[in-house]
Amino acid sequence: xxxxxxxxxxxxxxxxxxxxxxxxxxxxxxxxxxxxxxxxxxxxxxxxxxxxxxxxxxxxxxxxxxxxxxxxxxxxxxxxxxxxxxxxxxxxxxxxxxxxxxxxxxxxxxxxxxxxxxxxxxxxxxxxxxxxxxxxxxxxxxxxxxxxxxxxxxxxxxxxxxxxxxxxxxxxxxxxxxxxxxxxxxxxxxxxxxxxxxxxxxxxxxxxxxxxxxxxxxxxxxxxxxxxxxxxxxxxxxxxxxxxxxxxxxxxxxxxxxxxxxxxxxxxxxxxxxxxxxxxxxxxxxxxxxxxxxxxxxxxxxxxxxxxxxxxxxxxxxx
Amino acid sequence: xxxxxxxxxxxxxxxxxxxxxxxxxxxxxxxxxxxxxxxxxxxxxxxxxxxxxxxxxxxxxxxxxxxxxxxxxxxxxxxxxxxxxxxxxxxxxxxxxxxxxxxxxxxxxxxxxxxxxxxxxxxxxxxxxxxxxxxxxxxxxxxxxxxxxxxxxxxxxxxxxxxxxxxxxxxxxxxxxxxxxxxxxxxxxxxxxxxxxxxxxxxxxxxxxxxxxxxxxxxxxxxxxxxxxxxxxxxxxxxxxxxxxxxxxxxxxxxxxxxxxxxxxxxxxxxxxxxxxxxxxxxxxxxxxxxxxxxxxxxxxxxxxxxxxxxxxxxxxxxxxxxxxxxxxxxxxxxxxxxxxxxxxxxxxxxxxxxxxxxxxxxxxxxxxxxxxxxxxxxxxxxxxxxxxxxxxxxxxxxxxxxxxxxxxxxxxxxxxxxxxxxxxxxxxxxxxxxxxxxxxxxxxxxxxxxxxxxxxxxxxxxxxxxxxxxxxxxxxxxxxxxxxxxxxxxxxxxxxxxxxxxxxxxxxxxxxxxxxxxxxxxxxxx
Numbered sequence: 001x002x003x004x005x006x007x008x009x010x011x012x013x014x015x016x017x018x019x020x021x022x023x024x025x026x027x028x029x030x031x032x033x034x035x036x037x038x039x040x041x042x043x044x045x046x047x048x049x050x051x052x053x054x055x056x057x058x059x060x061x062x063x064x065x066x067x068x069x070x071x072x073x074x075x076x077x078x079x080x081x082x083x084x085x086x087x088x089x090x091x092x093x094x095x096x097x098x099x100x101x102x103x104x105x106x107x108x109x110x111x112x113x114x115x116x117x118x119x120x121x122x123x124x125x126x127x128x129x130x131x132x133x134x135x136x137x138x139x140x141x142x143x144x145x146x147x148x149x150x151x152x153x154x155x156x157x158x159x160x161x162x163x164x165x166x167x168x169x170x171x172x173x174x175x176x177x178x179x180x181x182x183x184x185x186x187x188x189x190x191x192x193x194x195x196x197x198x199x200x201x202x203x204x205x206x207x208x209x210x211x212x213x214x215x216x217x218x219x220x221x222x223x224x225x226x227x228x229x230x231x232x233x234x235x236x237x238x239x240x241x242x243x244x245x246x247x248x249x250x251x252x253x254x255x256x257x258x259x260x261x262x263x264x265x266x267x268x269x270x271x272x273x274x275x276x277x278x279x280x281x282x283x284x285x286x287x288x289x290x291x292x293x294x295x296x297x298x299x300x301x302x303x304x305x306x307x308x309x310x311x312x313x314x315x316x317x318x319x
Numbered sequence: 320x321x322x323x324x325x326x327x328x329x330x331x332x333x334x335x336x337x338x339x340x341x342x343x344x345x346x347x348x349x350x351x352x353x354x355x356x357x358x359x360x361x362x363x364x365x366x367x368x369x370x371x372x373x374x375x376x377x378x379x380x381x382x383x384x385x386x387x388x389x390x391x392x393x394x395x396x397x398x399x400x401x402x403x404x405x406x407x408x409x410x411x412x413x414x415x416x417x418x419x420x421x422x423x424x425x426x427x428x429x430x431x432x433x434x435x436x437x438x439x440x441x442x443x444x445x446x447x448x449x450x451x452x453x454x455x456x457x458x459x460x461x462x463x464x465x466x467x468x469x470x471x472x473x474x475x476x477x478x479x480x481x482x483x484x485x486x487x488x489x490x491x492x493x494x495x496x497x498x499x500x501x502x503x504x505x506x507x508x509x510x511x512x513x514x515x516x517x518x519x520x521x522x523x524x525x526x527x528x529x530x531x532x533x534x535x536x537x538x539x540x541x542x543x544x545x546x547x548x549x550x551x552x553x554x555x556x557x558x559x560x561x562x563x564x565x566x567x568x569x570x571x572x573x574x575x576x577x578x579x580x581x582x583x584x585x586x587x588x589x590x591x592x593x594x595x596x597x598x599x600x601x602x603x604x605x606x607x608x609x610x611x612x613x614x615x616x617x618x619x620x621x622x623x624x625x626x627x628x629x630x631x632x633x634x635x636x637x638x639x640x641x642x643x644x645x646x647x648x649x650x651x652x653x654x655x656x657x658x659x660x661x662x663x664x665x666x667x668x669x670x671x672x673x674x675x676x677x678x679x680x681x682x683x684x685x686x687x688x689x690x691x692x693x694x695x696x697x698x699x700x701x702x703x704x705x706x707x708x709x710x711x712x713x714x715x716x717x718x719x720x721x722x723x724x725x726x727x728x729x730x731x732x733x734x735x736x737x738x739x740x741x742x743x744x745x746x747x748x749x750x751x752x753x754x755x756x757x758x759x760x761x762x763x764x765x766x767x768x769x770x771x772x773x774x775x776x777x778x779x780x781x782x783x784x785x786x787x788x789x790x791x792x793x794x795x796x797x798x799x800x801x802x803x804x805x806x807x808x809x810x811x812x813x814x815x816x817x818x819x820x821x822x823x824x825x826x827x828x829x830x831x832x833x834x835x836x837x838x839x840x841x842x843x844x845x846x
Contacts, residue, residue, distance in 0.1 A: 006706040007845050015764070061677070106373065110525075110667045114518065129516070132672040139371065139669045143803060150801035157793045165786060198806045199736060202798055206743065206813070209794030213747075213787040217754070220783045248757045251703065252750040255696050259746030262691035263739055266684045270363070270735055278743070 012254070013247040021242050021290050022235050022298055028291030036180045039187020048190050051197030052133055054147070056102030056140035058113055061131040064124045067093040076123035082112050090269075095130075106136040147201040154205055155179065158212045162219070169305060170219045173296035174212060177288045181211050181281065188280045194273040203274045207281030210256065214249055214289045221245050222297065226305060234305060238298050242290055253286040320773050320833040330830050333822070334717050340724030356727045361734035362510060363805060364682050366675035368517040370509040371502065372524060372665040374481050376474040377411060379663045380465060383473070384409035387416045387436055387451070387463055389566060392548060394432035402428060415464040423459035430455050433463045440472045477662040478505050485509065485665070487658035488523050492651075507665070515674050519651075527620050527664050528655035530572030532603070535614045535626060539563035553616075555623045556642055562623045564616050569606045574599025576636075578656035580649035589644035591653050592637070600636030608632040619652075671804075685738035692742045700749055704756050706845040710831050711752035711824065718748050718823040722816050737808035744816030747791065751824035754780045754787075760846045769844045773836065777829050784825060791817050 052059055064073075070087055077085040077098060086099035098116065103109045113134050120127045135143075158178060163171030185204050189196050221241040229237060257279060264275035297305075322330075343355035351357070362369050388409050395402040402425050407418035416433075420426045430453045437449035450469035455461050482501050489497045489509070498510040509524070511517060536550040541561050546552050553564050578593040595603055606615070607629050616626040617640055624642050644652070673681075696715070700708040719741065726733065759776030767775065792814055799810035 005701060005709070008705040008708070009702045011703070106666045106668050110521065110670070113670065117518070128674070129672075130674040130677050132670060134667075134670040136668040138373075146801040146803060150797045153801070154794050154797035157797065158790060161789065161793060198802055198804070199809075202736065202802065202806045202809050205794045205798045209791040210747065212790035212794070213750070216787045216790060217783055220786060244761075245757075248753050251753045251757075252747070255699055255749045255753070256743065256746030258695035258699055259692040259742050261695065262688040263742055266687040266691070267739070268680065268684050270681065271684070271688075271739055274736070274739060 011247060012250045013243075017243050017246060018239070019243060019246075020239055021294065022239050024291065025295035025298060029295050032180050032184075032288070032292050035187070036183040039183045039190070042187045042190035043183075046190065048186070048196040049193045050144075051195035051200075052099075052102075052135045052140065053197040054140055054144040056109075056135050056137050058098075058100040058102075058109060058116070058132070058134045060098045060100075060113070060116060060129060060133075061090060062096050062098065062120060063128045063130055064094050064096065065126040068096045069124070070096065072123055073098075073120065076119045077116055080112070080115050080119055082115070102135070102137055102140065104137075106138060109134050109136045143198060147198055150205060151182070151201065151208075154208055155182075158208065162212070162216065165216075166219050166223060167301070167305065169297050169301040170215075170222075172300060173293045174215045174219070176296055177215060177293040178208050178211055180292055181284050181288050182208060184284050185277060185281050189277065192276070194276060197273075199270075199274040200277050203277035203281065206278060207285055210282065211285030211288065214252070214285055215293045217248065218242060218245050218289050218294065219297070222294075234298060234302060238294050242294055246290075249286060249289060253282055257282045320770060320777075320829070320836055322830055322833055327830055327834075330826055334721065334827065337717065337721030337724040340727055341720050344723060344727060356730055358723065358727050358731055358733045360678075360682075361732045361737065361805060361808065362512060362671070362678075363673050363735050364678050364685070364733065365512055366515065366673050366678035367510065367512040368514040368520070368672040369670065369804075370511070370517060370521065370524075370667055371669035372481075372485070372507045372509060373668045374474070374478050374505045374507065375664045375666055376470075376477060376505060379473055379477055380414055380470070381409070381411045383450075383465065384411060384414070384416050387433065389549075390436035391416070391418060391429065391432060394435075395429065398428060398432075404429070413464070414470065415462050417460060417462040420459040420461060423457065426455040426459045426461050429461045433461065438469075440466075440469045442468050474505060478507070480662045481665060482507055484659050484661050485524055488654060489520070491654040491658055492520065492523060494520070506668070513675070515672070517670070517672055521667055521670075523651060523654065524665055525667070526655060527661045528572075528652075528658075529660035530575070530617065530619045530656060531568045532570040532606070533564045533567065533616045533618055534569060534606070534610060535616055536563040536565050537613070553618060553621055553623050556619075556625075560623070562616055562626055564618060564623065569615070570595070570599055570602045572656060572660055574602070575656055578653045580644075580646070580653040583639075583641065588641060589646055589649040591640045591644070591649050591656065593640070593656060595636040595638070597636075600634070603636065603638070604632060604634040608634075681735050685735055688742050689738060692745055696745045696749060700752070704752070704846075707752070707756050707759070707828075707832070710828055710835075711749060711756075713831065714752070714823040714827045715745065715748055717827055718744070718816065718819050721819050721823065722812070725815055725819065726812065731811060732808060734805040734808040736805045737812045740809045740812030741816065744813060744820065748816065748820040748824060750787065751780070751784045751820060752828060754783055755825070755828070756846060759844065763844055763846055769841055770836065772844060773832060777825065781825060784821065788817050788821055 068089065070089065073096060074085060074087045077087065083101040088097050090097035100112060103112050113132060117129060155175060155178060159171055159175040162174045182204055185207060189200060194200065218241060221244055222238060225237050225241050260275050260278045260282065263271050264279055267275050343351050344357050348357060388407060391407060395404060403421040404418045405421065409416050420429050433451065433453045434449065437451045439447040440450045442448045448468065451463040451465055453461065453463045478501060482499065485507055486499050489499065494511060496512050500508045502508045511520060514520065539547055539550050541563055546563060549566050550563050551566055553562050555562060574596050576594045576596045578591055581590055581592050582588065583590050611629050611631060614626050614628045616623045624640055697712045700712055722741065755776050758780045759772050762772035762775045795810040795814040799807050802810060
């Protein structure tokens with residue numbers, strides 16, 4: 001047993017794999033551009049399902065003494081004239097999720113919470129409120145701005161960092177890829193109608209960090225190979241670098257994917273959206289290293305990287 | 320692959336320290352020595368209420384302007400001869416009071432009255448300046464504008480004061496463990512663990528609780544639409560009563576020493592007994608002595624609670640408020656009076672309340688995810704990389720333990736997103752080991768000896784590891800800086816996990832591999 005476990009049992013990618021990825025460079029870029037464009041369109045039409053973090057409003061989760069009579073509860077809540085009331089069964093027949101739109105003034109949101117509590121108590125005595133989230137207009141506006149700024153700044157920071165560490169071609173390739181990754185993730189949110197809230201922004205940021213990490217590893221190898229094989233055409237060199245790091249990229253993606261799977265399965269309502277977004281993003285970022293970032297380096301650096309390298313003395317520091 | 324003895328000891332020491340710091344989390348809180356810290360559970364895990372309150376500074380501006388209007392009214396009436404004017408009004412939007420003096424020659428006198436009513440405020444660097452700017456126009460218009468500095472000063476001190484009063488009110492209401500902190504410019508964050516229905520607290524915090532004693536204007540006609548100058552019509556606490564109350568505050572609730580709920584010995588009704596401090600006692604004695612036989616009103620937040628007739632001078636500084644109190648409402652009022660009045664109204668702008676059942680569900684979900692995630696990742700790593708993979712798993716365990724130790728020492732709060740952060744750290748932490756192992760493999764295939772392959776693997780991978788982890792740290796830094804609430808918990812755990820991981824995945828694993836190599840001297844590496 002010990003003997004068996006002490007040696008690797010399997011490899012995701014056999015040694016000496018030589019997949020000519022760059023043959024698919026153009027197709028990869030086109031498909032990705034199409035997917036991202038579609039995603040951006042989806043983000044506006046039908047649009048993202050903004051959560052109350054970003055939209056403001058009230059969400060209440062309640063448990064009724066017996067199976068919930070949705071029609072009766074809806075009538076009770078609608079009678080308060082607080083705007084469109086959304087009611088749905090949530091997890092169990094006696095559990096109900098109630099959504100109310102944001103009220104016009106800050107104090108009104110709190111009044112609305114109290115009135116709904118009272119109305120429920122009257123319509124179904126013994127109803128217990130399990131969770132209340134009420135976010136006013138001002139706060140939701142600030143949270144939304146904060147989330148967008150965090151996304152923007154992280155893009156900028158990644159660009160500067162990779163630019164600083166590598167040649168500019170790599171910086172551009174990385175940032176374009178990250179942008180394409182992020183837009184596809186947004187498209188995924190729009191398509192699945194997973195709530196767009198602070199947690200999904202956290203998921204997108206985590207994916208950006210992870211995706212950049214993946215690119216850095218591949219770029220690092222390209223840079224090393226550029227010095228090692230002075231005569232190899234860039235196309236072959238990019239392919240070689242990807243193949244060499246493929247096992248690592250897939251391996252890391254696999255461990256991250258495996259760790260996120262339980263969150264998606266057991267995380268429930270709160271973490272479910274976060275975890276599914278993560279899972280999607282992991283797949284996207286693993287493939288974008290190969291099909292987007294690398295081709296961009298190939299096309300932008302076709303002349304510069306090779307020539308620049310040849311002109312420099314061997315072992316000159318890059319970047 | 321050589322470690323100096325002290326270096327090896329230091330590395331083992333750090334790991335042991337991590338264990339020591341994380342152990343208190345397994346013990347009950349009561350049995351802990353004083354140095355030990357535990358991770359506290361966030362409200363989403365243990366249940367509780369999170370309230371974000373905003374101090375409404377515009378009400379303060381309004382009040383200040385009202386008092387200026389009042390000063391003008393009194394100053395012009397007592398001047399000899401009387402100063403006549405038109406259009407005296409307060410404009411809170413533009414932060415100013417203006418009026419037009421009928422005889423432009425006397426505009427200067429009005430300006431003087433206003434300047435005398437100014438309060439000096441700290442303008443920074445120790446200099447003082449009046450809180451209003453008074454200007455006069457040739458046509459007799461006088462305006463007093465609240466300055467920018469005064470406004471900022473007022474707002475800032477109002478938030479500070481509100482913070483203090485919120486703290487006192489919550490303390491007085493008997494809630495322990497509440498966390499109250501200032502947030503941003505004009506917000507106060509209140510976290511109430513274990514509170515399932517924050518309605519009572521919201522009610523306590525939502526009341527300004529400014530209590531004032533006024534004389535009644537007996538001559539005023541309650542039926543008229545507008546009250547006579549210097550008088551206001553206020554509603555009674557119950558019923559449709561209306562009172563004509565003189566604006567002048569005779570005694571302020573700020574001069575109270577104490578307030579307690581009690582029962583009236585005669586009829587068993589719930590009342591609030593209060594005592595004045597020395598200033599309050601003197602003022603109250605004076606007012607009651609001069610107005611025996613007249614009614615006076617106790618006003619709380621613009622409502623008349625009671626308006627008894629003064630039967631005799633009250634010189635002892637004690638009083639009683641009776642209304643239709645229940646034990647609860649008498650107690651709440653006593654709490655409010657003891658804690659003092661808020662300088663400005665508070666509005667709840669964000670509420671998140673989680674009941675204990677959902678919290679327990681969340682903990683179960685978190686633990687299940689953590690357990691299954693760990694199992695998946697361990698198996699993958701062990702099966703795909705063999706012996707070195709299992710070593711990496713040991714390092715991963717050390718990683719999680721040290722992480723918990725650091726979070727404990729920081730006194731961090733563990734939220735559900737925080738647990739997600741730990742779970743994801745499991746996934747990313749192994750990246751470094753995957754990189755190292757792949758490197759070692761390549762070096763072996765290039766024909767290096769085991770020792771030099773190990774050496775090269777660790778050193779060549781370290782640059783890549785640093786580069787790639789920095790990208791994670793950048794993303795989490797952005798999230799922490801611009802996110803809020805539980806999401807920050809996620810950023811913190813992932814960031815700590817990333818940093819710890821750089822230590823465990825490289826240094827700790829390297830130490831383990833080195834000591835294994837020295838003992839076994841293998842001819843080939845199990846890669």
